[in-house]
Amino acid sequence: MTSTYYMLSRIFPVVLFFAVGCSGGDGSQGRSKAASSGSDRPLPAEVPVFNQDSAFAFVAAQLDFGPRVPNTEAHRRAAQWLAQTLGRFADTVEVQQAKVRAFDGTVLNISNIIASFDPENRSRILLCAHWDSRPFADFDPDPANHYRPIPGANDGGSGVGVLLEIARQLSMSRPNVGVDIVLFDAEDYGQHEQATTYTEDSWGLGSQHWARNPHRHDYNARYGILLDMVGAAGAQFKQEGFSMMYAPNIVRKVWAAARRIGYGAYFVDREGGFVTDDHYYVNTIRNIPTINIIHQEEGSRHGFFPQWHTMDDDLDIIDPNTLKAVGQTVLTLLFEER
Numbered sequence: 394m395t396s397t398y399y400m401l402s403r404i405f406p407v408v409l410f411f412a413v414g415c416s417g418g419d420g421s422q423g424r425s426k427a428a429s430s431g432s433d434r435p436l437p438a439e440v441p442v443f444n445q446d447s448a449f450a451f452v453a454a455q456l457d458f459g460p461r462v463p464n465t466e467a468h469r470r471a472a473q474w475l476a477q478t479l480g481r482f483a484d485t486v487e488v489q490q491a492k493v494r495a496f497d498g499t500v501l502n503i504s505n506i507i508a509s510f511d512p513e514n515r516s517r518i519l520l521c522a523h524w525d526s527r528p529f530a531d532f533d534p535d536p537a538n539h540y541r542p543i544p545g546a547n548d549g550g551s552g553v554g555v556l557l558e559i560a561r562q563l564s565m566s567r568p569n570v571g572v573d574i575v576l577f578d579a580e581d582y583g584q585h586e587q588a589t590t591y592t593e594d595s596w597g598l599g600s601q602h603w604a605r606n607p608h609r610h611d612y613n614a615r616y617g618i619l620l621d622m623v624g625a626a627g628a629q630f631k632q633e634g635f636s637m638m639y640a641p642n643i644v645r646k647v648w649a650a651a652r653r654i655g656y657g658a659y660f661v662d663r664e665g666g667f668v669t670d671d672h673y674y675v676n677t678i679r680n681i682p683t684i685n686i687i688h689q690e691e692g693s694r695h696g697f698f699p700q701w702h703t704m705d706d707d708l709d710i711i712d713p714n715t716l717k718a719v720g721q722t723v724l725t726l727l728f729e730e731r
């Protein structure tokens with residue numbers, strides 16, 4: 394991080410508040426009791442049933458804006474929609490605006506979007522995802538696309554879609570813990586594949602800013618869960634390296650819950666690689682033990698799902714069943730915390 398970054402990032406610490414009521418939701422989802430979990434196992438009582446079609450619709454709605462690349466109109470409009478949508482579900486929504494410097498010198502106008510449920514509860518869980526999409530399809534098979542923005546359905550859209558559906562569920566019933574949903578900006582403006590020099594910490598610019606300047610100066614949470622690339626058909630979530638380094642007990646708890654409610658095929662008991670993602674900065678700068686639920690595949694050039702950072706990361710690769718596996722697992726965890 395350059396000193397320029399620090400200076401720039403301290404300018405414009407604008408925080409906007411949105412007044413919110415707790416309405417929202419279509420009311421179609423009941424509690425689970427022994428209801429279907431979408432898998433072949435019953436859910437524990439009192440855990441709401443995650444609606445995969447609603448989550449899918451939240452992914453589609455993001456794609457309708459076009460690529461959510463910082464400094465574009467689509468990005469501004471999407472930010473407004475995300476804050477407004479979370480405002481229907483949460484107790485408070487704050488938009489943390491800042492300027493940060495990208496690897497190529499571009500000054501990015503970013504917005505981290507923070508929705509809080511039961512903000513007075515001191516026992517809190519942090520849920521996060523990045524809402525921006527990558528400006529470069531630098532892994533696209535066609536070199537003509539290497540400087541075009543990606544649709545970002547799985548990479549970006551899926552994690553946000555799951556969190557919006559969790560927010561909708563929390564508008565209808567609350568767990569014992571307080572919950573903060575933080576949508577980070579500028580995660581995916583990391584240096585281009587074809588860059589000739591290495592820029593340190595070029596990914597996760599929004600999370601780096603938030604970790605140094607949290608929306609509450611003394612903000613803390615028991616643990617955090619980051620969702621990244623959680624929507625592709627047949628996804629496998631391996632136990633990511635930094636998650637195991639900083640929060641091994643949370644990884645085990647999440648994977649055990651997934652297995653218990655019938656999603657062991659997605660949450661596999663295998664070691665994944667180390668991914669420098671938003672959770673790395675939440676762990677190292679803010680010291681909140683935070684895991685990353687992220688789709689990793691061996692044998693690809695980059696270690697992720699096949700359409701990663703290509704023009705084909707579009708809505709047609711999103712499978713509502715994968716969104717369900719992740720969303721229902723996270724909801725189960727929230728409602729089992731005491």
Ligand code: AHN
Nearest residue numbers: 548581596621668669670
């Ligand atoms: C690196 O490849 C260094 N980080 C990947 C983080 C990422 C990109 N998540 C989504 N897109």
Ligand code: ZN
Nearest residue numbers: 527548581702
């Ligand atoms: Zn990406």
